[in-house]
Amino acid sequence: MKISEVSRRTGVTATTMKYYLREGLVHSGERVGSNQTAYDETHVRRVKLVRALIETGGLSIADTKQVLATLDADDMSLAHTFEAAQHALGVGGASSGTGRPESRDRIAALSTEHGWRTTAENPGFDVAARALDAFSTIGFAPSDEFLDAYASAAATIARADLAALTTRDRPELVAELMVVGTVLGDALIAGLRRLAQENETAELFPVHTTIHNEKDAK
Amino acid sequence: MKISEVSRRTGVTATTMKYYLREGLVHSGERVGSNQTAYDETHVRRVKLVRALIETGGLSIADTKQVLATLDADDMSLAHTFEAAQHALGVGGASSGTGRPESRDRIAALSTEHGWRTTAENPGFDVAARALDAFSTIGFAPSDEFLDAYASAAATIARADLAALTTRDRPELVAELMVVGTVLGDALIAGLRRLAQENETAELFPVHTTIHNEKDAK
DNA sequence: ACTTGCTGATAGTAACACTATCGATAGTTT
DNA sequence: AAACTATCGATAGTGTTACTATCAGCAAGT
Numbered sequence: 319m320k321i322s323e324v325s326r327r328t329g330v331t332a333t334t335m336k337y338y339l340r341e342g343l344v345h346s347g348e349r350v351g352s353n354q355t356a357y358d359e360t361h362v363r364r365v366k367l368v369r370a371l372i373e374t375g376g377l378s379i380a381d382t383k384q385v386l387a388t389l390d391a392d393d394m395s396l397a398h399t400f401e402a403a404q405h406a407l408g409v410g411g412a413s414s415g416t417g418r419p420e421s422r423d424r425i426a427a428l429s430t431e432h433g434w435r436t437t438a439e440n441p442g443f444d445v446a447a448r449a450l451d452a453f454s455t456i457g458f459a460p461s462d463e464f465l466d467a468y469a470s471a472a473a474t475i476a477r478a479d480l481a482a483l484t485t486r487d488r489p490e491l492v493a494e495l496m497v498v499g500t501v502l503g504d505a506l507i508a509g510l511r512r513l514a515q516e517n518e519t520a521e522l523f524p525v526h527t528t529i530h531n532e533k534d535a536k
Numbered sequence: 537m538k539i540s541e542v543s544r545r546t547g548v549t550a551t552t553m554k555y556y557l558r559e560g561l562v563h564s565g566e567r568v569g570s571n572q573t574a575y576d577e578t579h580v581r582r583v584k585l586v587r588a589l590i591e592t593g594g595l596s597i598a599d600t601k602q603v604l605a606t607l608d609a610d611d612m613s614l615a616h617t618f619e620a621a622q623h624a625l626g627v628g629g630a631s632s633g634t635g636r637p638e639s640r641d642r643i644a645a646l647s648t649e650h651g652w653r654t655t656a657e658n659p660g661f662d663v664a665a666r667a668l669d670a671f672s673t674i675g676f677a678p679s680d681e682f683l684d685a686y687a688s689a690a691a692t693i694a695r696a697d698l699a700a701l702t703t704r705d706r707p708e709l710v711a712e713l714m715v716v717g718t719v720l721g722d723a724l725i726a727g728l729r730r731l732a733q734e735n736e737t738a739e740l741f742p743v744h745t746t747i748h749n750e751k752d753a754k
Numbered sequence: 755a756c757t758t759g760c761t762g763a764t765a766g767t768a769a770c771a772c773t774a775t776c777g778a779t780a781g782t783t784t
Numbered sequence: 785a786a787a788c789t790a791t792c793g794a795t796a797g798t799g800t801t802a803c804t805a806t807c808a809g810c811a812a813g814t
Contacts, residue, residue: 320760333804336762341802353761353810363674370670372802376594379802397737404730425727434735442730449724452592455584458713460700467696468721469728471689476732478685480740482678495676500733503686504726506667509643510687511721512622512660514694517652519615522698538791551773554793559771571779571792590771597771 319357321347328365335365343368343383367498375501381406389497396483396492403497404441417447424450424465432469475507537575539565546583553583561586561601585716593719599625607715614701614710621715622659635665642668642683650687693725 325332338344344364347357371377371385388402416422425446429436436442453460479499486492543550556562562582565575589595589603606620635643643664647654654660671678697717704710 322759331804332760334802337803340762349761351761351811353759354812355761366673370674374666374670396741400733400737404734425731428728429731429735432732434731435738436731436734440731440734442727442734444727445730446724446727448592449720449727452588452716452720452723456581456588456712456716457709458700458716461703464696464700467692467699468725469732471692471696472725472728472732473735474685474689474692475725475729476736478682478689479729479733480736481685482676482682484740485679491675494674498670498674498676500730502667502670503729504722505670506664506686507690507693507725507729508722509660509662509664509667510646510690511693511697511725512663512718513643513647513652513654513658514650514687514690515618515622515697515718516615516654516658516660517647517691518694518698519618520653522702523613523615540790549773550791552771555772558793567792569780569792571781571790573792 319361321355321357324357324361324365327362328369330365330369338365338368341379341383343379343386367494370498371501374505375498376505377407377501385497385501389493396496399493400496401439403493403500405439407441407497407500417444417451421447421450421454428465428469431466432473434473475503479503537579539573539575542575542579542583545580546587548583548587556583556586559597559601561597561604585712588716589719592723593716594723595625595719603715603719607711614714617711618714619657621711621718623657625659625715625718635662635669639665639668639672646683646687649684650691652691693721697721 321332321335325335328335330338335344339346344361347355347361350356368382368386371382372379377385384406385403388399388406391402417425422443425443450460482499483492483496486495539550539553543553546553548556553562557564562579565573565579568574586600586604589600590597595603602624603621606617606624609620634640640661643661644656668678700717701710701714704713
């Protein structure tokens with residue numbers, strides 16, 4: 319398979335594909351002759367994965383590289399790959415830094431309440447703690463009930479995540495699904511949350527909004 | 537209050553603050569004299585909000601401007617502001633585009649199953665549908681159980697979101713909390729999900745290495 | 755013979771989010 | 785009064801990111 323076919327089947331230009339090769343996001347093909355390199359299905363698959371992480375997951379090239387590096391070193395246990403993937407993602411999206419100790423403590427307490435066994439190195443602590451910081455910065459202190467509902471939801475999601483992983487047919491793809499599921503799952507829950515929010519709003523305030531005709535309004 | 541004090545209290549440099557003023561992210565202060573402009577608490581608050589959206593929410597300056605624009609036009613009902621805020625946030629992090637009809641249909645069916653009343657214009661449809669697309673692109677077709685768990689979690693979160701909104705003390709800040717809660721809530725749930733994932737992994741695969749002999753496993 | 759497409763390599767680009775510097779001005783200290 | 789410090793708006797510059805354009809050299813197909 320030539321680069322043009324990889325390009326055609328993935329939607330990225332040949333030039334961009336070369337860029338990914340240079341950056342080490344995609345493994346190089348087999349050189350056959352002085353101006354030919356052969357690519358195969360694994361390259362197509364990899365490019366699609368890269369695009370999914372970048373487009374849907376919103377990762378940068380550098381973050382993507384990190385994540386893929388943990389994927390490629392797949393001689394690890396499930397737990398270790400998860401840990402590595404989470405660390406690689408860690409920074410992804412939000413900026414770096416550590417949440418205030420106060421917020422970290424609150425997340426830790428929440429975690430304990432829900433009986434979660436976690437390690438302090440889990441980047442989720444910082445991500446959650448910084449979100450909490452941001453809430454309080456703008457003058458909103460989340461209630462215990464609020465956090466509790468979020469934690470319950472997180473537990474539900476995590477159970478579904480692990481169930482999907484363990485029922486996977488091809489074990490060699492588990493690590494890939496784990497990594498990509500972490501990123502894409504965030505997007506999925508964000509979208510569903512928007513939908514659920516609209517429904518809740520409609521239920522709490524039934525009169526003004528849903529009554530007046532939305533279809534023929536335009 | 538001079539610009540230097542706003543700078544000191546928010547952590548952004550005076551130069552950056554001027555940039556935000558230029559870009560229309562912050563309302564201008566009151567000019568008092570040819571080289572003095574007076575700022576107040578509303579400016580401090582606004583800058584903090586901007587930083588929360590950019591840093592924790594990962595929004596671009598342009599996206600932030602859009603979101604703030606809907607906030608400033610606060611003569612709307614709760615439902616309308618939600619709708620406007622969600623549109624302004626749109627993809628929020630990921631790139632634009634529409635999910636495949638197939639995926640959109642699946643999300644719609646899921647929404648119906650859960651008894652959600654939503655409109656087709658809700659950007660959550662596209663966000664969720666594109667996440668679904670990305671899953672199938674890399675060869676993973678989410679099961680109904682998987683999606684169902686995600687939807688249940690989304691419903692839980694949305695109820696907590698709305699409860700937090702309606703118990704707000706100062707009604708004039710409801711719109712602000714709604715907007716910022718949409719962005720920060722995504723980060724919060726992402727962090728908690730990571731923690732819950734680690735716990736689930738530990739439960740399913742009692743580990744040999746990551747344990748530091750804390751408490752007994754079940 | 756000639757068009758077409760591929761190769762790796764290098765240089766360039768557009769967007770983004772600031773950041774540095776400017777001359778003019780004004781209050782504050784010495 | 786002179787010196788110093790801080791502000792003003794404006795403009796130009798910076799570093800990063802994610803590509804993208806162009807190139808000379810080479811080889812297979814028509």
